[in-house]
Amino acid sequence: MKEIRLRWSKDIATDDEQLTVEGVPAHHGGGLWRPDTPENRQALEQAMKAGNETYGSGTHWIEEREG
Secondary structure: OOOEEEEOOOOOOOHHHHHHOOOOOOOOOOOOOOOOOOHHHHHHHHHHHHHHHHHHHHHOOOOOOOE
């Protein structure tokens, strides 16, 4: 099964409070890997959109891997 996580540029603030989005635990440069389910993808897409609106286009993206 494919897994996904939210990633962000290393230049983004590292304050957990600034990076935490509900349901997406923050770690420097990326969130935890989660199964690629419709619910998880929707949550990460919302977080990615909010991050790109706040910090600039292309600063946040969804990374995929085979789990």
